[in-house]
Amino acid sequence: MTHYQRIVLAKPVTGVPAAENFELQQVPVPELAEGQVLISNFIASVDPGMRSILSGGDSYSTALKSGDVIQGATVGVVTASNNERYAVGDVVGGGFGWTEMAVSDGRGLNKIKDTRVPYSCNIGILGVPGMTSFFGLERVAKLKDSETVLISSAAGTVGATAGQLAKAQGCHVTGIAGSDEKCQWLKDSCGFDQVINYKAVADLDAAIAAACPDGIDVLFDNVGNTMIDRVIPLMKMGGRIVVSGQVADYNVDPAERPGIKNTSAFITHRLRMEGMVVFDDFREFGRAKEALIQRIVDGSMIYREHVSEGIENMPAAFIGLFTGESFGRRLVQLAPTPA
Amino acid sequence: MTHYQRIVLAKPVTGVPAAENFELQQVPVPELAEGQVLISNFIASVDPGMRSILSGGDSYSTALKSGDVIQGATVGVVTASNNERYAVGDVVGGGFGWTEMAVSDGRGLNKIKDTRVPYSCNIGILGVPGMTSFFGLERVAKLKDSETVLISSAAGTVGATAGQLAKAQGCHVTGIAGSDEKCQWLKDSCGFDQVINYKAVADLDAAIAAACPDGIDVLFDNVGNTMIDRVIPLMKMGGRIVVSGQVADYNVDPAERPGIKNTSAFITHRLRMEGMVVFDDFREFGRAKEALIQRIVDGSMIYREHVSEGIENMPAAFIGLFTGESFGRRLVQLAPTPA
Numbered sequence: 046m047t048h049y050q051r052i053v054l055a056k057p058v059t060g061v062p063a064a065e066n067f068e069l070q071q072v073p074v075p076e077l078a079e080g081q082v083l084i085s086n087f088i089a090s091v092d093p094g095m096r097s098i099l100s101g102g103d104s105y106s107t108a109l110k111s112g113d114v115i116q117g118a119t120v121g122v123v124t125a126s127n128n129e130r131y132a133v134g135d136v137v138g139g140g141f142g143w144t145e146m147a148v149s150d151g152r153g154l155n156k157i158k159d160t161r162v163p164y165s166c167n168i169g170i171l172g173v174p175g176m177t178s179f180f181g182l183e184r185v186a187k188l189k190d191s192e193t194v195l196i197s198s199a200a201g202t203v204g205a206t207a208g209q210l211a212k213a214q215g216c217h218v219t220g221i222a223g224s225d226e227k228c229q230w231l232k233d234s235c236g237f238d239q240v241i242n243y244k245a246v247a248d249l250d251a252a253i254a255a256a257c258p259d260g261i262d263v264l265f266d267n268v269g270n271t272m273i274d275r276v277i278p279l280m281k282m283g284g285r286i287v288v289s290g291q292v293a294d295y296n297v298d299p300a301e302r303p304g305i306k307n308t309s310a311f312i313t314h315r316l317r318m319e320g321m322v323v324f325d326d327f328r329e330f331g332r333a334k335e336a337l338i339q340r341i342v343d344g345s346m347i348y349r350e351h352v353s354e355g356i357e358n359m360p361a362a363f364i365g366l367f368t369g370e371s372f373g374r375r376l377v378q379l380a381p382t383p384a
Numbered sequence: 385m386t387h388y389q390r391i392v393l394a395k396p397v398t399g400v401p402a403a404e405n406f407e408l409q410q411v412p413v414p415e416l417a418e419g420q421v422l423i424s425n426f427i428a429s430v431d432p433g434m435r436s437i438l439s440g441g442d443s444y445s446t447a448l449k450s451g452d453v454i455q456g457a458t459v460g461v462v463t464a465s466n467n468e469r470y471a472v473g474d475v476v477g478g479g480f481g482w483t484e485m486a487v488s489d490g491r492g493l494n495k496i497k498d499t500r501v502p503y504s505c506n507i508g509i510l511g512v513p514g515m516t517s518f519f520g521l522e523r524v525a526k527l528k529d530s531e532t533v534l535i536s537s538a539a540g541t542v543g544a545t546a547g548q549l550a551k552a553q554g555c556h557v558t559g560i561a562g563s564d565e566k567c568q569w570l571k572d573s574c575g576f577d578q579v580i581n582y583k584a585v586a587d588l589d590a591a592i593a594a595a596c597p598d599g600i601d602v603l604f605d606n607v608g609n610t611m612i613d614r615v616i617p618l619m620k621m622g623g624r625i626v627v628s629g630q631v632a633d634y635n636v637d638p639a640e641r642p643g644i645k646n647t648s649a650f651i652t653h654r655l656r657m658e659g660m661v662v663f664d665d666f667r668e669f670g671r672a673k674e675a676l677i678q679r680i681v682d683g684s685m686i687y688r689e690h691v692s693e694g695i696e697n698m699p700a701a702f703i704g705l706f707t708g709e710s711f712g713r714r715l716v717q718l719a720p721t722p723a
Contacts, residue, residue, distance in 0.1 A: 270645065288651055304609070304643010304645045307638060308608070308612075308627065308641075308644065310659075312629075312630065312659040313659075313661070315661060318658075320653070321651065321654060322651060322652070322654060325654065
């Protein structure tokens with residue numbers, strides 16, 4: 046193979062991302078320098094949080110410029126190595142983005158030796174989404190047993206994993222999702238106590254209040270300002286709002302976003318709202334991954350993947366994150382998974 | 385004395401409080417039952433936070449009904465006692481509200497024996513405002529030495545005390561207030577590093593950014609949503625917003641309030657916003673009071689009082705809290721302070 050494909054930012058995104066924002070490029074496979082390895086990625090993720098670095102401005106990573114490869118998590122196999130720590134055939138996780146191949150000096154590479162779960166888990170339930178669920182509940186929400194938890198965008202990997210973890214702590218868990226199929230899965234397969242299809246209810250506020258009649262201790266929010274504002278009046282004393290994602294707001298200019306108005310309850314009900322980026326918890330990932338693997342292996346934790354084929358379909362998969370069409374961790378298979 | 389005066393809620397407040405919301409009543413001094421004491425209050429406070437219980441609805445106390453005495457902190461002297469724990473002449477702090485006299489069975493009474501500072505301090509810098517400053521910084525903000533702190537409504541007792549406490553921790557402290565006189569006092573007498581008269585600057589955002597060029601670790605907010613929203617983009621990584629008061633929002637219907645829109649920084653900058661009611665820290669008040677008394681006595685902590693005379697002036701004093709005319713802890717002298 047002399048060339049490989051990658052996708053770069055063609056022009057910064059304004060509003061809703063569209064195909065024209067992305068460019069598929071053919072680039073030559075580089076020569077390896079001393080200490081470098083060549084990786085052939087076989088699966089990659091598209092993540093809603095990436096939206097915030099596609100329009101310029103400040104984010105938790107530096108904003109991308111036109112021509113930069115779109116970021117994302119990857120799993121690949123080492124196909125050539127000038128680095129004694131990596132052998133051809135090693136499976137490695139990384140954050141190489143929307144690219145079929147990548148060169149690394151080993152930094153940011155993470156050799157995947159654990160085969161108790163499929164490789165794809167490493168960029169899903171054991172990757173950023175699952176780590177966000179785990180540390181969002183543990184570190185940010187400081188979830189206590191038997192509390193009442195509301196999760197928005199609940200059928201995504203972050204939401205579904207958080208809900209199952211909360212159930213394992215004996216919590217009462219309600220999930221909000223955008224289709225009957227997703228709600229059914231959350232209830233039947235993930236064990237959520239209550240589910241709300243926000244597209245099917247006439248009055249979402251009333252539906253949430255009915256599902257959580259005694260109030261809400263923790264809102265694990267993946268949606269944004271409108272969701273947070275409507276839930277605040279239902280929060281219990283000492284309630285916590287985990288700002289995990291803002292899928293409804295990423296595509297909206299900040300000046301045009303709905304605002305959070307119900308802030309008087311921050312005082313009356315001693316609410317705490319806290320944002321998170323899970324990389325802050327990096328040193329604890331091992332413990333969290335092991336806890337999740339054990340649950341996956343013993344069958345008490347499930348996950349769902351929504352896999353497309355071929356790098357050329359990554360923009361469409363990404364755009365679909367904002368339309369609600371995704372159902373499960375959104376991944377793109379770039380090459381066959383090694384046996 | 386056969387009668388005393390008190391002020392009750394005449395009708396719930398809509399929008400800005402006005403004289404018509406309050407009624408001055410003459411009521412007979414009651415007979416004391418066994419175990420009761422009669423207290424003649426000589427000084428009382430008016431508090432902006434009380435606004436939230438004057439229009440009905442949920443708050444950190446139960447909303448008042450028409451005919452209820454307006455709540456507030458008081459210091460009085462025991463003038464009759466059927467309770468062996470209290471003697472005539474004892475000075476007692478309480479929360480009896482806008483009333484010249486009160487009857488108590490001892491619950492909620494707090495005998496004031498410490499005369500190192502004036503009695504009025506017990507409902508000011510040693511009362512709810514000063515305790516809010518202390519625990520807002522310590523428990524909620526978890527303030528660290530040398531951080532950058534921005535305080536809104538800084539010339540109030542909460543703000544000025546918080547600023548001096550933060551200065552004692554080596555922090556860089558900027559205060560926002562509404563007159564040159566207040567700003568001068570904050571800088572010259574309270575030791576604030578930077579002051580901003582929000583009524584005199586053309587661009588408040590730019591003024592804040594200029595005062596805190598490296599960003600803000602802690603916003604101690606007493607104003608409300610508009611202030612919080614404008615400061616969020618200036619917060620440093622890991623910044624904390626203490627929701628201490630909302631004087632700009634209390635008089636505005638929640639649906640009409642400005643919203644907090646800049647929430648993307650909650651994720652990118654890992655911000656935490658947390659509301660507080662200082663009664664939660666009640667068990668720690670002794671430690672905080674002693675720390676403040678020592679600073680007052682050694683001259684390293686100052687406070688300012690704005691005292692009116694006569695219970696009939698309490699509504700005007702309260703209304704003045706929302707116009708910016710107050711300068712210092714707003715108190716009303718109901719009777720001469722005992723020697």
